[in-house]
Amino acid sequence: QKEVEQNSGPLSVPEGAIASLNCTYSDRGSQSFFWYRQYSGKSPELIMFIYSNGDKEDGRFTAQLNKASQYVSLLIRDSQPSDSATYLCAVNKRGSTLGRLYFGRGTQLTVWP
């Protein structure tokens, strides 16, 4: 079982819609959860991180964490064509060296005008 799993997509939504990206993880002891955005040909950039159960909002982005079900999601409200990118979920793992993260393979999002 992979440490972090994401639906590879592609996920396609119209401009103005809500895009929902999901990620599940295998280690029940994971404490830190991150979402990165990666444009084609570019390096990943951090969008959000969340450590506690519940929701965390930052502008049009909301991260949701459910530790009991071992999933973390990213909602993008009022999606824009500029949001078209691959979104990577990353999680730490109990017992791993501090700072090491495990990345999913990413979900490709396309927002069409």
Add this chain to the structure above:
Amino acid sequence: DVKVTQSSRYLVKRTGEKVFLECVQDMDHENMFWYRQDPGLGLRLIYFSYDVKMKEKGDIPEGYSVSREKKERFSLILESASTNQTSMYLCASSLASRPQHFGDGTRLSIL
């Protein structure tokens, strides 16, 4: 803002050459990482370092080595480059369990 600088954006080398990829960060982070990214395979950790002169193997260390003589600099070495090492290489750094910050990447081609 955290700045992670990789020495080259594009690099072309020949099979059998010894290749050095350099990474420098300016935020006094103790953790530094080298990944490679290939289509369909996602980010794969090659090596990381949690302190000067300290290193730990990632998921795909074969064919690579690393060096960290100073806190701000982490080098990835391809001892004898092979065509299957053609890839995008990404360096990242972090403080403790805080988010990792990535450099711009080096697209390496081995001919």
